[in-house]
Amino acid sequence: MARLNLSTYDTKGFFDEMxxxxxxxxxxxxxxxxxxxxxxxxxxxxxxxxxxRAQMSIGMTFNVYSDNQGIERILHLxxxxxxxxxAEWEYLEQGLTQRIIALNMFIHDLYNEQLILxxxxxxxxxxxxxATYLKQCQGLQPPHKVWCHITGTDIIRGxxxxxxxxxxxxxxxxxxxxxxxxxEILKRTFPELFEKLHVRPVYDYSHNLRDMLEAMWPAPxxxxxxxxxxxxxxxxxEHAYLxxxxxxxxxxxxxxxxxxxxVYMISTKGLEPVHVIYRRVDDDFIDPKVFRKDSMLGxxxxxxxxxxxxxxxxxxxxxxxxxxxxxxxxxxxxIKYYLGEEMLLPNVPTYICAEKDDLQYVLExxxxxxxxxxxxxxxxxMLIGPKSTKAEQQEFIKKIKNNPxxxxxxxxxxxxxxxxxxxxxxxxxxxxxxPYILYGKEVKIIPGGLxxxxxxxxxxxxxxxxxxxxxxxxxxxx
Numbered sequence: 001m002a003r004l005n006l007s008t009y010d011t012k013g014f015f016d017e018m019x020x021x022x023x024x025x026x027x028x029x030x031x032x033x034x035x036x037x038x039x040x041x042x043x044x045x046x047x048x049x050x051x052x053r054a055q056m057s058i059g060m061t062f063n064v065y066s067d068n069q070g071i072e073r074i075l076h077l078x079x080x081x082x083x084x085x086x087a088e089w090e091y092l093e094q095g096l097t098q099r100i101i102a103l104n105m106f107i108h109d110l111y112n113e114q115l116i117l118x119x120x121x122x123x124x125x126x127x128x129x130x131a132t133y134l135k136q137c138q139g140l141q142p143p144h145k146v147w148c149h150i151t152g153t154d155i156i157r158g159x160x161x162x163x164x165x166x167x168x169x170x171x172x173x174x175x176x177x178x179x180x181x182x183x184e185i186l187k188r189t190f191p192e193l194f195e196k197l198h199v200r201p202v203y204d205y206s207h208n209l210r211d212m213l214e215a216m217w218p219a220p221x222x223x224x225x226x227x228x229x230x231x232x233x234x235x236x237x238e239h240a241y242l243x244x245x246x247x248x249x250x251x252x253x254x255x256x257x258x259x260x261x262x263v264y265m266i267s268t269k270g271l272e273p274v275h276v277i278y279r280r281v282d283d284d285f286i287d288p289k290v291f292r293k294d295s296m297l298g299x300x301x302x303x304x305x306x307x308x309x310x311x312x313x314x315x316x317x318x319x320x321x322x323x324x325x326x327x328x329x330x331x332x333x334x335i336k337y338y339l340g341e342e343m344l345l346p347n348v349p350t351y352i353c354a355e356k357d358d359l360q361y362v363l364e365x366x367x368x369x370x371x372x373x374x375x376x377x378x379x380x381x382m383l384i385g386p387k388s389t390k391a392e393q394q395e396f397i398k399k400i401k402n403n404p405x406x407x408x409x410x411x412x413x414x415x416x417x418x419x420x421x422x423x424x425x426x427x428x429x430x431x432x433x434x435p436y437i438l439y440g441k442e443v444k445i446i447p448g449g450l451x452x453x454x455x456x457x458x459x460x461x462x463x464x465x466x467x468x469x470x471x472x473x474x475x476x477x478x
Contacts, residue, residue, distance in 0.1 A: 006023075006033065006036070006037065006419075006426060007023065009023060009419065009426065009427070009428070010427070010428060011023065011417075011428065013414070014159065014414055014416070014417045014428060014430075015157060015158065015159050015160065015161050015414075015416045015417070016416065016417050016418070016419075016428055017029070017082065017083075017157070017416050017417070017418050017431075018032075018033070018083075018418065018419050027085075028083050028084075028085040028197075028476055029083055031193060031196060031197060032080075032081070032083060032193065032197075035190065035192075035193050036080070036419075036426070041425070044079065044421065045421075047079050047189055048078075048079045048421055050189075051077050051079050051185055051189065052074065052076070052077075054185050055074040055075075055076075055077055055181075055185070056074055058181055075178055075469060075470050076455060076469035076470070077178075077182050077185060077186075077469065077470050077471070077472070078420050078421055078429075078453055078455075078469055078470070078471050079186075079189060079421055080418070080419050080420060080421055080426070080471070081186055081190070081471060081472045081473070081474045082418045082431060082433075082451045082471045082472070082473050082474065083197070083474045083476065084433075084473065084474065084475050084476070085476055086475070086476050086477060086478045088163075089447060089475045089476075091163070091344075091345075092155065092163060092345065092435065092445075093445050094344055094345075095163075095165075095343075095344040095345025096153055096345065096435060096437055096443075096445055097443045097445065098335060098339065098341060098343070098344050098345070099153070099165065099168075099331070099335065099343075099344075099345060100148065100151055100153075100437050100439055100443055101338075101339065101443060102331070102334050102335040102338045102339050103148060103151075103168065103170065103322045103331070103334070104145075104146060104147055104148050104439065105338040105339075106322055106334050106338065107147040107148065107170075107316075107318065107319055107321065107322050108145050108147060109338075110127060110133070110321060111137045111138050111139065111140055111318060112138075112139065112140075112141075116334070116337055116338075119337070121330070121333050121334070121337050122327070122330045122333065122334070126326055126327065126330075126352075126354065126405075127321065127327070129405050130320075130321050130324045130326070130327065130374075130375075131324075131375045132171070132283070132318075132320030132321045132323070132324055132375065133318070133321040133324075134283060134317055134318040134321075136290055136291070136303065136317070136318075137316075137317055137318035140307065140316070140317075140318070142312070142316045143216045143217075143218075143312055144215075144216070144440070144441060146216075146316075146439055146440065147170075147315065147316040147318070147319045148170040148315055148316070148319045148322065148439060149212060149213075149216070149314045149315050149316075149438065149439050149440065150173060150209070150278075150314065150315055150436070150437070150438060150439075151168065151169065151170050151173060151436070151437040151439070152169040152173030152174070152175060152176070152434045152435070152436055152437075152450075153165060153167075153168050153169065153434065153435060153437065154166040154167045154168075154169065154432055154433070154434050155345075155432060155433045155434070155435065156348075156413060156415050156416070156432045156433070157415065157416035158413045158414065158415075158416070159413070159414050161416070162346070163345060163346075164345075164346055164347065164348050164413070165331075165345055165346070165347055165348070166348060166432065167323065167325065167328060168322060168323040168328065168331075169323055169434075170315060170319040170320065170322050170323045171282065171283070171315065171319060171320045171323065172279070172280050172281070172282060172315070173434070173436070174235040174238055174280075175238070175434055175450040175452075176205060176238065176242070176436050176446075176450070177237060177238035177241040177242060178238075178450055178470055179202060179205075179436070179446075179448055179449060179450045179472075179473070180202060180203070180205060180206070180241075180245075181241075182450075182470060182471070182472040183201075183202050183203070183448070183472055185472075186472040194474075197474065197476055197477075198476060198477035199474045199475065199476065199477070200447035200448070200475045200476070200477055201447075202446055202447065202448040205436070205446050206242065206245035206246050208438055208444055208446070209242070209246060209278075209438060210224065210246040210247070210248070211440070212438045212439070212440035212444075213246075213276045213278060213312075213314060213440075214276070215440040215441050216276055216312045216314065216440065217275045217276050217312060219275070222275050222276055223265075223272065223273055223274050223275045223276070224246065224248040224249075224274075224275070224276045224277075224278065225243075225248055225249045225250070225251045225256075225265060225274050225276075225277055225278070226239055226242060226243040226246075226248050226249070226250050226251070226277075226278045226280065227251055227252070227253070227256075227277050227278065227279040227280060227281050228240075228250060228251070228252060228280050228281070229252070229280070229281050229285065229297050230252050230297075233280070235280065238280075239280050242278070248278070249265060251265060252297070253281070253285070253296075253297045253298045253299045253302075254296075254299075256274065256277075256299040256302065257271065257299070258299060258300065258301030258302055258304070258305050259271070261301070261304055261305045261308050261310050262305060262310045262311070263277070263299070263302060263305050263310065263311040274311060275311060275312065276311070276312045276314065277311060277312065277313050277314065278314050279313055279314065279315070281297060281298075283317045283318065283320065285297040285298050286298050286299070286302055286303060286313070286317060287299060287300060287301065287302040287303040287304075288300055289301060289303070289304075290303040290304075291303075303317070324374055324375065325350075325372055325373075325374040325375075325408045326352050326354060326374045326405065326408055328347065328350060328408070329347070329350040329352050329408065331343065331347055332346075332347065348410045348411070348413060349410060349411060350408050350409070350410050351369070351408060351409040351410070352408055353400050353404040353405070353406075353407040353408060353409065354404045354405040358409075359400070359404050362400065362407075362409040363397055363400065363401075365385075366383070366385055366393050366396060366397060366409070367385045367386065367388070367393055368385050368386060368411070368412065369385045369409040369410065369411060369412065370382065370383070370384050370385060370409065370410050370411070370412050370413075371383040371385070371396055371400070371407055371408075371409045372407065372408055372409070372410070373406055373407060374405070374406055374407060374408060375406070383396045384412065384460060384461075385412060386412055387460075412460075414430070414460070415430035415431060415432060415454075415460055415462075416430070416431060417429055417430055417431065418431050418451070418453070418471065420453055420455070420471075422457070427457065429453050429454055429455060429457075430453070430454040430459065430460050430462065431451050431452065431453045431454070431462065431471065432451070432452050432462050433449050433450070433451050433452075433473065434449050434450045434451075434452065435448070435449035436449060436450075447475040448472075448473045448474075448475055449473050450470060450473070451470060451471040451472070451473045452468050452469070452470055452471075453468060453469050453470060453471050454467075454468055455467060455468060455469045
């Protein structure tokens, strides 16, 4: 049986967030270390089993589309929390606020004056060739000129301990329900430690979300619905959870109808007006009259009602152009252009395969790089060079040559590690962080986020669909 022995914890070759290379514990983790050693291995294992059962009883499950078995899985919650100091969080808040304001200005400009293209800050063809740029959104003026109301930004830490933005998720970012339920479970697991560390709360996310949605409608009386693709969607648990938490109706496209360019919900009482739609449906499936003609998920006429200001869609259609992985490489210039500031929270260096010199470098060094498809997510459409075979590399080289615009590449970064419970005791596992940002009349960043953890030893892939798990993220008070 494994023993809880932190003196043998391995920190070689990686940046560990709890220990330095001499196994000296970082100050904001010192109370956690004492608590873990006091608990011991046997009780910690029992706490982990209790955590697994709690997740199942709540229904915190998801589907993997590539898994033909149709089995509901829990997003495994590791019982050891991840801790971020107040100083580190303040830095992240400043960088994320700057980023989301600039990205929102960028989206608004692209669909209106297009000044950034006219000034040749970003190549016009790069934007117009993006699968997520929607011509139908040209000329749109969303309330308060806010397009990206809800963002989940993926952040990593490298060997140098520096935080980097890995990618922006501005379409239908998921995972916030796991952040909220992880917290409820861990508060019951470590109640004394939670109080002593003055961990900042996340419980009011749903209230803040509703406040933001209400602020998007000019009248005091607001009817809000959460639009889901349905029970077979991998994030359906989250859609139902957030609707329940906000006191909003959960609807599918078939539950809505458009009459005289106004949106109504079909109910047992007849047609009830809908003012704000928090959509968890991709752009293509909003309205079959405008986007996918073959879609059974959308509501005919919804986009026209939105254009006329008779309903608000959150997030606004077309926001995905700002999280295209090729556009990502230009974000330092985007921030400089709109805000006149240097980027506070850096990007990972990125090679754009659509550019000749970058393409040549990627093809010659593919074994050392991470190659990503620009319009893919969830860990799909990706090659991790150092862990790939020659055959896999050749396959990607062929794909890149066939469609350079569809790929970018980045150096392989060893993500920071955090102590995680394994069958062999406590070992370091690689993590990332997805903080959640609400943007209504102002930017509000929830003090926490979803820490995703690569449960497989040595793996850098944290996505739930690829076998990853999660941790509760504790942001310490000042």
